[in-house]
Amino acid sequence: MSDKIPVQDITPVKVVDSVDLYAKREKIYTRAFTGIYRNLRVVGGGLLFLLYFGTVWLTWNGRQAVWWDLPARKFHVFGATFWPQDFVLLSALLIISAFGLFFITVWAGRIWCGYTCPQSVFTWVFMWAEKVTEGDRNQRIKLDKAPMSASKFGRKLAKHGIWVAVSLATAITFVGYFTPIRELIPDLFTLRLDGWGLFWVGFFTLATYGNAGYLREQVCIYMCPYARFQSVMFDKDTLIVSYDPRRGEHRGPRKKNADYQAQGLGDCVDCLMCVQVCPTGIDIRDGLQVECIGCAACIDACDTIMDKMDYPRGLISYTTEHNLAGQQTQVVRPRLIGYAVALLAMCSVFVYAVVERPLVELDVLKDRVLYRENEQGRIENVYTLKIMNKAQTDQTFVVKASGLPGLAYEGKREIRALAGEVLSVPVELSIDPEQLPSSTNEILFRIESVDDARIHNDADSRFIGPSVR
Incomplete structure (x- = not known):
């Protein structure tokens, strides 16, 4: 007989429905609007487009003014030529840009995203293309729901044609900063462009077309890291796009001249215009959200409605959390x-480094033979001088060596270097052994330009001799 008591599991079986972690993107149909912030964005975007598309066509001393010549490892920026040895300046520039972004974020939130980010600028251009080819919001919604027809096909074809044209122009311009634009365009359209050039033009065309045409707000919400770490820099005194619930609630429709306050309503007429103009599809009335890029489209749309209702502007505005709570904002x-x-300190150091950077590079390589004794009984050391003329003109340099009394220089003292030329110059130094203070001695090589006294550089090395007793 078994001592075990039979046990039956009577726990109800819970059926768990599968959860899809992927949410399909819902297409956002933005409405056209007007307002001061839209005008600022149009002017700012126009200036950025002029800077981007125009700079590549400027010339300087017979060459393209801004040209990143990768095969020759030369980076021309108007009157200055930078070399791989100046890479530290690029690193400094990136750090300065990062601190500039931190500063602007602490002060005014995501104003960079809303007005100057390339993703935002090109997205607005692509949305404009949609409007001029397919109509405003309601017309586009109706068009997408309608069956395919000749009219719909033509409108879609025109829209994608503008998208491709803008994307191609953007890609050609970008590649034009690395391959002279006046050679790139004829080679591209005559199919003489090399394979790598075709690849990069095609790549950036596809990237612009896909990012601004299809991904749009998905880039800002899911791909851009700035949306994630911005909250670390925000505080209650940061300017953000916000809805004033104290003034707006309760929401509800009403007639223009109705006594809405007697009905318990606030200034918000619940027209949803702020939602319909938002490029990321959020409702700003729900509070600060990670999807908000600070473009102020909702401010322009809301101010338009407030004007029509004869209400004061500013129901949605650039404000701070302290201000919304009725407290003083600390700017x-x-x-x-x-x-x-x-930021100011780094900019000052960067400008100084650019202005004072040496236009001649000097590296000293000592021979593997530590020293030798020549026919006159003097101690000799052999060096190889690596000289790079970083100036944009040919230069004649004079080389000097110092650091030890009685040090004799044997070799070519005057060196002619073409613009951008790198030379290897052998040099021999000798000294009377009785004048050597020690077996290892610090010496200094100096190179100076005969043509321009401002061009010079120094390099340290060592003079090795026998042990001194």
């Missing part, structure tokens, strides 16, 4: 001052 605060001081 000048320690963190903002800290970023400003750091």
Whole structure:
């Protein structure tokens, strides 16, 4: 007989429905609008387009003014030519840009995203193409729901034609900063462009077309890391696009001249215009959200409705959390001052480094033979001088060596170097052994331009001799 008591599991079986972690993108149909912030964005975008598409066509001393000549490892920026040895300047520029972004974020939130980010600028251009070819919001919704017809096909073809044209122009311009634009365009359209050139033109055309035409807000929400770490830099005094619930609630429709306050309504007429103009499809009335790029489209749309209703503007505005809570906003605060001081200091150092950077590079390589004794009984060391003329003109250089009394220089003292030329010059130094203070001695090589006294550089090395007793 078994001592075990039979046990039956009577726990109800819970059926768990499968959960799809992927949410299909819902297409956003933005409405056309007008307003001061839209005008600022149009002017700013126009200036950025002029800078981007126009700079590549400028010339300087017979060459393209801004040209990143990768095969020759030369980076021309108007009157200055930078070399791989100047890479530290690029690193410094990136750090300065990062601190500039930190500063602007602490002060005014995601204003960079809303007005100057390339993703936002090109998205607005592509949305404009949609409007001129397919109509405004309601017309586009109706068109997408309608069956395919000759009219619909023509409108879609025109839209994608503009998208491709803008994308191709963007790609050609970008590649034109690395391959002279006046050679690139004829070679491209006569199919003489090399394979790598065709690849990069095609790649950036596809990238612009896909990002601005299809991904759009998905780039801002899911792909851009800035949306994630911006909250670390925000504080209650940061300017953000916000809805004022104290003034707007409760929401509801009403007639223009109705006594809406007697009905318990606020200034928000619940027209949803702020939602319909938002490029990321959010409702700003729900509060600050990670999807908000600070473009102020909702401000322009809401102000238009407030004007029609004869209500004061500013139901949605650039404001701060302190201001919304009825408290004083501190514009000048320690963190903002800290970023400003750091940014100013780094900019000053960067400008100084660019202006004072040596236009001749000098590297000294000592021969593997430590020293030798020549026919006169003098101690000799052999060196190889690597000289790079970083100036844009040919230069004649004079080389000197110092650091030890009685040090004799044997070799070519005057060296002619073409613009951008790199030379290897053998040099021999000798000294009377009795004048050697020690077996290892510090010496200094100096190179100076005969043509321009501002061009010079120094390099340290060592003179090796026998042990001194």
